[in-house]
Amino acid sequence: MIIKILAEGGEMKPGPALSQKLGPAGINIGQVISKVNDATKNFKGMKVPVELDVNTSTKNFEVKVFSPPVSGLLKKELKIDKGSGAQKKVNVANASIEQIISVAKTKLPNMLCNDLKSAVKTVAGSCVSLGILIENKPASEIEQDIEDGKFDKEISEEKTETSEEKKEELKKYFTELKDKQDQLIKQQEKAKEAEVEKAETVKKTEAPKAEVKPAAPKKKT
Numbered sequence: 610m611i612i613k614i615l616a617e618g619g620e621m622k623p624g625p626a627l628s629q630k631l632g633p634a635g636i637n638i639g640q641v642i643s644k645v646n647d648a649t650k651n652f653k654g655m656k657v658p659v660e661l662d663v664n665t666s667t668k669n670f671e672v673k674v675f676s677p678p679v680s681g682l683l684k685k686e687l688k689i690d691k692g693s694g695a696q697k698k699v700n701v702a703n704a705s706i707e708q709i710i711s712v713a714k715t716k717l718p719n720m721l722c723n724d725l726k727s728a729v730k731t732v733a734g735s736c737v738s739l740g741i742l743i744e745n746k747p748a749s750e751i752e753q754d755i756e757d758g759k760f761d762k763e764i765s766e767e768k769t770e771t772s773e774e775k776k777e778e779l780k781k782y783f784t785e786l787k788d789k790q791d792q793l794i795k796q797q798e799k800a801k802e803a804e805v806e807k808a809e810t811v812k813k814t815e816a817p818k819a820e821v822k823p824a825a826p827k828k829k830t
Contacts, residue, residue: 616649706744
């Protein structure tokens, strides 16, 4: 019997929904919670797909953990809450190739990719839609760099640690970029407010004046 659960990484708790799913299997809910939390402790703060393979005769079960979506892993790795709503104009983070490799290694067992290089390229593709830069460049350009073999050395060595020097370089670049982005957004907002005010002013000046009817003549008494 297979039971699918979407668990809070390392923090699954008992509740009516969980009891309803596990009840028919007749297994110990406390044991399930303990094993699932232990298996998903590295994904704290994330929703993690979990499968329980239950032997209904013996009540024994195995826990199989599937890694969260690539987008979720990237957000955790880069410590961001959400992606960009305007990818071509606004970037939300600047990742190192080592961070991309780290996410790819985590996700690879649940991907259809044949090797780590393909997985790294796939993760870079997800960065495009989230508005994440890689190595100070648009993720779409890094995808091509990966294809061309520019990062073959890092990938073959499975490098997942970013040097402090590189971290500072990436941080500095992104801080300067973010300042420019924020200034541009403010300018666009002001321009939009000015357009609205102008439209309202024109509307008021062009509004038809109320027709004034002549007063009725007074009757002679």
